[in-house]
Amino acid sequence: MTIHANSFDPAPLTRIGFLLFPGFPMACLTSAMEPLRAANEIAGHQVFSWHLVTETGADAAASAGVLFPADASLANAEGLDCLFLLSGPDAEFEDQISSPGRLRYLARHGVAVGAVSGGVFPLARSGVLSGRRCAVHWCYRSAFEAAFPDCTAVDRLIVRDGNIQTVSGATAMFDLSLGLICTALGEAAMNEVACLFQHPLIRNGSARQKIPVLQSDRTVDQMPPAVKSAMSIFSKNIEMPVCIRDVAQMSGVSPRQLERSFRAATGLSPGEYYRRQRLKAARQMVLFSWDSISSIANAVGYASSSTLSQHYRKQFGVTPAQERKATRTHPSIRIASVRP
Template sequence: MTLHSSDFGPAPLRRIGFLLFPGFPMACLTAAVEPLRAANEIAGHQVFTWSLVTESGAQAAASAGMHFSAASSLADAEGIDCLFLLSGPEAEFEDPVSSPGRLRYLARHGVALGGVSGGVFPLASSGVLSGRRCAVHWCYRSAFETAFPDCTAVDSLAVRDGAIHTVSGATAMFDLSLELICIALGEAAMNEVACLFQHPVIRSGSSRQKVPVLQSGRTVDQMPPAVKQAMSIFSENVEIPVGIRDVARMAGISPRQLERSFRTATGLSPGEYYRRQRLKAARQMVRYSWDSISDIAHAVGYASSSTLTLHYRKFYGVTPVQDRKQRFLPDTRGPVHGSPVLT
């Protein structure tokens, strides 16, 4: 992430708070805290401190069902350099007025704010991300861009825009903790912590996220150049579909060559891959937003909700309405189940 101490003001970030929402991904919390704990042991004294915060001060259940006690409520959170929001994409504030206002107050008074994984959703709803660039996990990007059109989502592992930090997932949070260790204790300490956890590659925050190719064991960055370029064009043209001939032209090859390359690399024709990409975007919005099915259909290039429903049921085995209901069924593991573990 190529951070420097000047990025954060006169002193490194050492007092870290984590604002936990119900159903937050536990992996993101441990990925943040464990490197800092190890750094304290290497230093022989407490360089970093951390505290758990919830909106009301009550316990928070992680998506895995484990409960975590909070040291304070959001209103009482003090003495921290940075506050990271950890949640799933469906998270909402219990108090939609006072709590976002409290975040804006902390930002005005020098506290750096951050969102990890789905935590970018409540962070954006507080207003502090308006007009900023932010890292959004590929699994949530379509839903996020629909909900917050005034934010610029990018596919980097992490983004710092001013004093706002957004991190796409758990291992990206681990990388950010390593950078904080480097700032506070130097590169040797960072390297030792990385080796303790067998984390051999310390990635830059500007590195692009790994995105799986549908029905493949490979990721987009491993595709042949023309196929990778076509996939990028498809992902950028979800709402207004683009013709396969036009995609081939933009990729610099003939439609026949694009067809052969796509089938060899993915087992799918370009048109089928594109349709499934649009359905994947639709599913993000079905599962992580409350937009109407009709609005979702138009957002992914379908003329009607009935056509979307037909294709959706064929591919996912349920209608969009059924999928949304299943997503929010109560479960003994926590308030919401089915959230992916994001890295």
């Protein structure tokens, strides 16, 4: 049933800003704006407005190469109720003093500051996330935790900590926009917007992220209980590797049972899966941090950088140093599976 404009009392205007960095993920922006646009049309008046902000006021090109004109620079952005940072994980402010200071000022003076996908990296670099919980996309989590140990990364779709709100990815941003619509216009309006876009499920922001399983068409939450338990233990013990026998005991099965279950579910032994997970974590740090290769080796439980490089090359076809050099020189060649 279509909801008509006169179904609503006028709602106050919510002004939402999006701070765009070069190469930001366009899907995160459209996933935010389109449901809000639809809500305005359903309500029959402007309930939400959106404003594109860049650090300098220059236009910003998205990851797909589409150019977006800025409405204001960060220094001149005024009157916003909330401001979301959209970027890849390697984004940094041109002015690393004034711009982070401006973000902290806005956060102190009533603006709800947040980030989507890789935008948590420049938000953390600004100091706004220090000591806070935040949603970090699973493909960036290891790199984020290594770079910002004073923040607590959470595998939820959306995390609110005080007036800071972080969003793991594009469809999670759609969910956040639905939540804003529900607050402003009620559940009926939210449901209609979701159905307009054939959004299959109105998800609670506290839902866990879907994480793919290596060599499988399933996700971690679809694994058998013992396998899922072991995967959770592996992910929490990247730096200090644990013995497979101990993991089996903590998962409530024998080592032989865990081996059989793992091979049936993933085609890999528990040890091989664990090693690949640690190499994936190393790759995140190679691509999205400036840590030395030896530091990365220690962070993923390798005794030496030479051993890491040997395993890394076998898994990915290049050494960590070679891949870092190539992606620093030509960022566009980063492999898509590493980024959302």
